[in-house]
Amino acid sequence: MAFRVLFSMAAWGLLALVLVVEPHGVHSFGRGWFGPRKGVVAPPEAGICAASVLPYGYKCQEIEVTTQDGYILNAQRISGGRTGRGSGQKKPPVLIQHGVLVDGMTWLLNSPEENLPMILADNGFDVWIANTRGTRFSRKHKALDPSRPRFWNWSWDELVTFDLPAVFDFVYKETGQKIDYVGHSLGTLIALASFSEGRLVNQLKSAALLSPIAYLSHMNTALGVVAAKAFVGEITTLFGLAEFNPKGEPVANFLKGLCAYPGVDCYDLLSAITGHNCCLNSSTVDLFLKNEPQSTSTKNMVHLAQTVRHGILAKFNYGRPDYNVLHYGEASPPVYNLSNIPHNLPLFISYGGRDALSDIRDVGLLLDSLKHHDVDKMTVQFIKDYAHADFIMGVDAKDIVYNAVVSFFKHQH
Numbered sequence: 248m249a250f251r252v253l254f255s256m257a258a259w260g261l262l263a264l265v266l267v268v269e270p271h272g273v274h275s276f277g278r279g280w281f282g283p284r285k286g287v288v289a290p291p292e293a294g295i296c297a298a299s300v301l302p303y304g305y306k307c308q309e310i311e312v313t314t315q316d317g318y319i320l321n322a323q324r325i326s327g328g329r330t331g332r333g334s335g336q337k338k339p340p341v342l343i344q345h346g347v348l349v350d351g352m353t354w355l356l357n358s359p360e361e362n363l364p365m366i367l368a369d370n371g372f373d374v375w376i377a378n379t380r381g382t383r384f385s386r387k388h389k390a391l392d393p394s395r396p397r398f399w400n401w402s403w404d405e406l407v408t409f410d411l412p413a414v415f416d417f418v419y420k421e422t423g424q425k426i427d428y429v430g431h432s433l434g435t436l437i438a439l440a441s442f443s444e445g446r447l448v449n450q451l452k453s454a455a456l457l458s459p460i461a462y463l464s465h466m467n468t469a470l471g472v473v474a475a476k477a478f479v480g481e482i483t484t485l486f487g488l489a490e491f492n493p494k495g496e497p498v499a500n501f502l503k504g505l506c507a508y509p510g511v512d513c514y515d516l517l518s519a520i521t522g523h524n525c526c527l528n529s530s531t532v533d534l535f536l537k538n539e540p541q542s543t544s545t546k547n548m549v550h551l552a553q554t555v556r557h558g559i560l561a562k563f564n565y566g567r568p569d570y571n572v573l574h575y576g577e578a579s580p581p582v583y584n585l586s587n588i589p590h591n592l593p594l595f596i597s598y599g600g601r602d603a604l605s606d607i608r609d610v611g612l613l614l615d616s617l618k619h620h621d622v623d624k625m626t627v628q629f630i631k632d633y634a635h636a637d638f639i640m641g642v643d644a645k646d647i648v649y650n651a652v653v654s655f656f657k658h659q660h
Contacts, residue, residue, distance in 0.1 A: 294384060295323050299355040304329045305368055312417045314409040321384035322414060323351060323376040328369035338373035339660055340422040342414060346432030347547065348493060348540045350383060351376035353639055356531050361645050363429065370653050373422060377414050379406055382541040399489035402550035402563045406437045415450050425452035427656045431639050435459040440560065440583040442592065453593035453659045455652045457638040458602055461560055461585060462609040491548050493540040523601050524634040526641035535640065585616040595626045595655040597648055599633030626655055
């Protein structure tokens, strides 16, 4: 049997992991859907624009954004749709943020008529796609080298403090307009945490949160629970690695070990982790596996596991009160208080009934923390048959989710 250990963190805020176990030679997918894109992988020298946007007649730029702590992030700007709609007009900017262990390519796996960035571009929006630190095109720093541990000394706290603000500042300065935001999975967690601290809100027009991750205490898959328990602080000693690279041998061996736990079924791990996705096309999944997963920091994975185990949304816990005092001035990490999110911020929240990661009970906790939100400023969509990956790769996501997102954004303008 050939093992391909691949992470789908488009499908998770902790470990959306796709462990494909298959006999040699058994891997056939229909590809008629994809036309010129079939089998495409974003080449390092060209980037995501050249691989997945420009061939379809859209304008696309590769952009670099530098954070305050020196990371150089890659972003894409799709400034025009194929229809020419809105030519000459000032287009409203939209920033799209992926989850953990994937990059911006994960939004572009379906045909142009079916993926969110191009649908937004065709509807007259100025579309920006973010790629967080550590992913394949965001592995640069003004002083640090990704082969050294210091480059990887961060968790999602730094995405809240540095990455999102840097990209928001850049887009805001370039466009001179407030920004609509779309996040999936971890992209929702870092946005909610940012909003709760008063970050971004002065530059923000509205936010659409797909498969929102804030609370993870009801995540109910056997592998997810085992993984969260395994990701204790000592894991950095276990790996001896600061970079969490799903394609590397130490991580692969660790994950194979998790699969040996009783009750953990690693045959169909995408379903086992994300819930049963109703609407994925096999050729889309195949293309996903050609491009993902991406590296993140081991510290980030530990922080996500803390979010599962502790049942609260808090900054990274250094494991000892004296270490926490050193970093925060108090023995316990500060909590992100979601009730501080401005009550008049327009929010669109979409979640699925089969999502094992963004469990409906945890989404209920999130909605409860937003119970004082202005009623006319919050739209909630529940999709009974959707699981985690359907929101970014579902073949009917356009009709069910994306058209609703477009309407929501247009209503704000």
